[in-house]
Amino acid sequence: MSVEVTTLKSGINVVTDAMPHLETASLGVWIASGSRDERQDEHGISHLLEHMAFKGTRRRTARQIAEEIEAVGGDLNAATGAESTAYYARVLKEDVPLALDVLSDILSEPTFDRDELVREQNVIVQEIGAVADTPDDLIFEHLNAVAFPDQPLGRSILGTAATVRSFDGGKLRDYLGRNYRAPDIVVAAAGAVDHAAVLAEVAKRFASFNGPAGPMPEPAKFGGGTHVEKRELEQVHIALALSGVAVTDPALYSLQIFTNILGGGMSSRLFQEAREKRGLCYSIYSFHMPYTDVGMFGLYAGTDAADTSELMRVIVGEIASAAETISEPEVARVKAQMKVGLLMALESSGARIEQLARQMITRGRTIPVEELVEMVEAVTVESARAAGRALIARGKMATAVLGLGSGLESAAAIAETLTRRAA
Numbered sequence: 001m002s003v004e005v006t007t008l009k010s011g012i013n014v015v016t017d018a019m020p021h022l023e024t025a026s027l028g029v030w031i032a033s034g035s036r037d038e039r040q041d042e043h044g045i046s047h048l049l050e051h052m053a054f055k056g057t058r059r060r061t062a063r064q065i066a067e068e069i070e071a072v073g074g075d076l077n078a079a080t081g082a083e084s085t086a087y088y089a090r091v092l093k094e095d096v097p098l099a100l101d102v103l104s105d106i107l108s109e110p111t112f113d114r115d116e117l118v119r120e121q122n123v124i125v126q127e128i129g130a131v132a133d134t135p136d137d138l139i140f141e142h143l144n145a146v147a148f149p150d151q152p153l154g155r156s157i158l159g160t161a162a163t164v165r166s167f168d169g170g171k172l173r174d175y176l177g178r179n180y181r182a183p184d185i186v187v188a189a190a191g192a193v194d195h196a197a198v199l200a201e202v203a204k205r206f207a208s209f210n211g212p213a214g215p216m217p218e219p220a221k222f223g224g225g226t227h228v229e230k231r232e233l234e235q236v237h238i239a240l241a242l243s244g245v246a247v248t249d250p251a252l253y254s255l256q257i258f259t260n261i262l263g264g265g266m267s268s269r270l271f272q273e274a275r276e277k278r279g280l281c282y283s284i285y286s287f288h289m290p291y292t293d294v295g296m297f298g299l300y301a302g303t304d305a306a307d308t309s310e311l312m313r314v315i316v317g318e319i320a321s322a323a324e325t326i327s328e329p330e331v332a333r334v335k336a337q338m339k340v341g342l343l344m345a346l347e348s349s350g351a352r353i354e355q356l357a358r359q360m361i362t363r364g365r366t367i368p369v370e371e372l373v374e375m376v377e378a379v380t381v382e383s384a385r386a387a388g389r390a391l392i393a394r395g396k397m398a399t400a401v402l403g404l405g406s407g408l409e410s411a412a413a414i415a416e417t418l419t420r421r422a423a
Contacts, residue, residue: 003356003366004195010210011183014202015356015366017190019349025191026349027099027198028088029107030357032186033179034081035157036217036291043152044159045167045175047080048124052172053087054078055116057109060102062116069102076102080157083217083291084361090350093192097201100187104205107180112169125161135237136283136302139402142227143239147296147398149223182206183213188357191349220294224396226412235302236403238312240415243394244288244295245387247362252290253338254379254387255297259288260334261384262322263299267333269318274301280311292362297391305405312414319418323388331381338376342369395419 005015035046054076055062069076074091076099087107089099131137141156148154158164187206189198222243245251263270263286274280284301299319303311345351346369359366399415401408 013186016195022191027189030186031085032184034083036152043163050080053106100201108208139237139239142400146225147241153220179214182209186357186360188353190352227400233403236308239400241398242297244297247290254383258384258388261330308407308411312411316418
């Protein structure tokens with residue numbers, strides 16, 4: 001087994017997967033803290049902190065942070081999610097110590113320079129504006145707000161222009177100190193790495209992170225409702241959501257297979273019926289997003305205003321039908337797709353560290369690929385159908401519609417017939 005896990009005395013988990021055939025390594029630091037951990041007056045601070053980590057430390061300027069990694073041919077990046085924030089690098093094997101030094105530096109010694117902060121606040125405000133100008137991104141902001149009303153999980157990760165501009169260095173330090181704690185940190189490395197060497201570097205460079213785990217976020221609760229926004233666009237954008245399952249729920253893989261059969265690719269029911277057979281849309285897909293205590297099944301489509309109501313009827317019909325008529329060949333096809341996805345992750349050091357880190361954060365252990373394959377294989381036709389029926393039976397739907405035309409409200413009403421029918 002190439003995966004090794006060690007928990008330091010501080011509580012930091014270090015996980016590595018040596019891939020001896022590679023000459024490069026991917027490394028990352030995952031913090032079990034994201035936008036869900038923000039208080040009411042901190043909306044958007046997780047994402048701003050991620051940006052500001054690269055804007056200077058006591059040892060390096062913002063330019064030096066970028067140049068030191070790129071000077072050895074590497075790259076450095078980060079991402080903020082609802083439940084975690086990740087900082088990662090990819091370098092040649094001999095530059096692993098440098099990458100860990102830079103990653104530890106930006107997290108333990110950020111200066112939050114006032115001028116850099118103002119510039120980065122402006123950058124994020126531009127990012128918020130870009131989302132507002134991109135309807136197939138904006139529709140999900142609306143969908144999340146309806147699915148999880150008045151909760152951090154329903155708020156945009158980016159924040160608002162007003163909240164982002166309200167933060168100062170003190171606020172950033174308070175948030176970092178409260179949430180970036182050793183027991184909530186996973187350092188993952190894969191590729192041309194040696195576990196003992198990585199462990200020694202992490203123990204030395206991340207020594208400043210200590211103390212107990214950060215506070216747990218408030219439990220999430222799926223709400224439901226409708227958001228209809230009339231806006232001059234070429235298409236009507238439709239998104240709907242139902243209450244899914246948490247990442248540790250036994251029904252997770254059954255629901256994932258149901259989701260993929262419904263709208264997970266070109267052979268999916270929705271793609272074939274709505275696009276190939278009826279020509280009602282260019283893009284249509286479904287997904288399931290599991291969190292630690294809740295999940296969200298979602299679906300997106302873009303269509304012509306004149307076809308909005310027909311498309312929604314097709315969507316409702318296909319969801320209801322799939323819950324009763326999923327077949328053995330469909331289940332077998334999606335199982336094969338999922339297994340290929342799992343195995344392909346083993347061939348990419350970047351995909352591997354993300355997979356390992358998320359397993360450590362959500363389950364407290366790494367999961368051998370053989371065990372993951374077994375969980376996929378355990379799904380049956382009946383369990384996939386049952387997952388679909390349970391999805392509908394939970395009874396609450398969130399719908400967001402964005403565009404022009406007289407059918408927007410009726411499309412939202414058609415969507416709601418799915419759960420009303422179950423009731």
